[in-house]
Amino acid sequence: MDLPNPQQLRTILETVIGKLLKGKESATQLVALLKKPRSSGDRGGSVSAEELALQIFRSFSESISAFSSLEGKGNGICQIVAADGVVRVSSVDRGSSKTSDNSRKRLGVKDRRGCYRRRNVAQSSIIVSSTVEDGHAWRKYGQKEILNTTYPRCYFRCTHKHDQGCKATKQVQRIKEEPVMYQTTYFGHHTCSDTLMRAPQIISDTDPMDSCLLSFETKAPIKQNLLYPNRVMTTATATGNQEFKDETQSDVSDNKSCLDSSTMLQNPTTNSETSGRRSSNVNGAYHEEVVSGMHSCSSTPLQGLDMEDFSTKFDDLDDHLLFDDMAGLLPALS
DNA sequence: GTTATTTGACCCTA
DNA sequence: TAGGGTCAAATAAC
Numbered sequence: 001m002d003l004p005n006p007q008q009l010r011t012i013l014e015t016v017i018g019k020l021l022k023g024k025e026s027a028t029q030l031v032a033l034l035k036k037p038r039s040s041g042d043r044g045g046s047v048s049a050e051e052l053a054l055q056i057f058r059s060f061s062e063s064i065s066a067f068s069s070l071e072g073k074g075n076g077i078c079q080i081v082a083a084d085g086v087v088r089v090s091s092v093d094r095g096s097s098k099t100s101d102n103s104r105k106r107l108g109v110k111d112r113r114g115c116y117r118r119r120n121v122a123q124s125s126i127i128v129s130s131t132v133e134d135g136h137a138w139r140k141y142g143q144k145e146i147l148n149t150t151y152p153r154c155y156f157r158c159t160h161k162h163d164q165g166c167k168a169t170k171q172v173q174r175i176k177e178e179p180v181m182y183q184t185t186y187f188g189h190h191t192c193s194d195t196l197m198r199a200p201q202i203i204s205d206t207d208p209m210d211s212c213l214l215s216f217e218t219k220a221p222i223k224q225n226l227l228y229p230n231r232v233m234t235t236a237t238a239t240g241n242q243e244f245k246d247e248t249q250s251d252v253s254d255n256k257s258c259l260d261s262s263t264m265l266q267n268p269t270t271n272s273e274t275s276g277r278r279s280s281n282v283n284g285a286y287h288e289e290v291v292s293g294m295h296s297c298s299s300t301p302l303q304g305l306d307m308e309d310f311s312t313k314f315d316d317l318d319d320h321l322l323f324d325d326m327a328g329l330l331p332a333l334s
Numbered sequence: 335g336t337t338a339t340t341t342g343a344c345c346c347t348a
Numbered sequence: 349t350a351g352g353g354t355c356a357a358a359t360a361a362c
Contacts, residue, residue: 140339142354155353171353340359347352 023059026052136190138170149173158192166192 030052142155151174158166167188175183 139337141356143340144352144354147351153352157354169353336362338359338361341357342355343357344355345353348350 019059023056026055026059030056136168136192146173149175151175158190160190160192164192166190168192 030049033049033052137159138156139159139161140154140156143152144155146153153171153173156170156172158164158168160166161168168190169187171185171187173183173185175181
């Protein structure tokens with residue numbers, strides 16, 4: 001397969017940057033809103049903080065989707081690296097996969113156990129932390145102990161893999177105990193028409209924001225930590241793993257699956273026993289997502305931040321998220 | 335009964 | 349050959 005040509009890449013990047021800029025604008029408005037003295041009943045005028053937060057979420061979510069669309073275009077992967085507050089985007093050739101399509105052909109349809117394509121995760125990544133869902137429904141299909149890791153890795157595929165042939169998969173691995181933090185690695189992109197891929201799914205019995213602000217702080221009430229402000233983007237590794245913290249309804253259940261299946265993954269505060277297996281309970285945890293093949297994410301958890309701190313911390317955030325820097329990359333691509 | 339999760343087995347890649 | 353990704357039967361939850 002071929003790498004996306006510069007024009008394709010540019011188009012996608014323009015889309016992404018446009019969405020990110022929109023998100024930045026929303027973030028700016030949110031900061032201003034949060035800085036205002038809050039009075040009961042006053043949620044900030046015409047646009048509420050919740051709405052702004054949702055807009056920010058959508059910006060990142062749609063950006064990720066746009067980047068994801070690159071994967072199917074070839075061996076190349078779009079590399080997004082956020083390091084020291086600077087976002088970098090580039091295209092990387094993954095090289096031809098040696099995966100045995102031939103060997104797969106040799107195998108019967110029923111005998112495909114273990115057939116897989118080992119992913120190259122290290123090549124690129126995005127570091128974005130997010131507090132919101134990715135809007136897709138996932139089904140867990142495996143869990144495995146990974147060498148040199150404390151916690152098992154959980155494997156998820158798109159729920160619509162069979163009915164719509166969606167090839168998107170993700171891996172969720174707990175990487176930190178306190179605060180609880182997960183690394184989610186995405187592979188492939190959704191080709192399904194997942195109905196969840198709209199606005200963030202609200203699971204709680206309150207308002208959307210409440211569920212969006214799924215706790216990032218295991219010890220704090222879920223509602224308080226929804227927008228884990230502290231760091232939206234940080235440098236996770238030298239190679240620039242990108243983090244994207246998000247909690248979605250599907251993710252919640254996904255991660256919960258991990259939690260349920262392993263005591264090591266259990267969230268002491270949010271993994272409610274009262275919730276059913278498929279309950280949409282929030283799993284209150286830092287969620288580090290690595291979007292790989294397309295983008296990857298990683299983040300450094302911020303502790304003890306609640307909405308009170310958000311407004312002040314967000315000032316720093318604005319400096320860290322150099323969307324304009326990203327936009328500046330466009331000319332180089334053409 | 336249906337759907338999701340768990341888990342051991344299988345087998346490919348490095 | 350070890351490690352890792354996926355499959356699918358068994359099991360659990362609804």
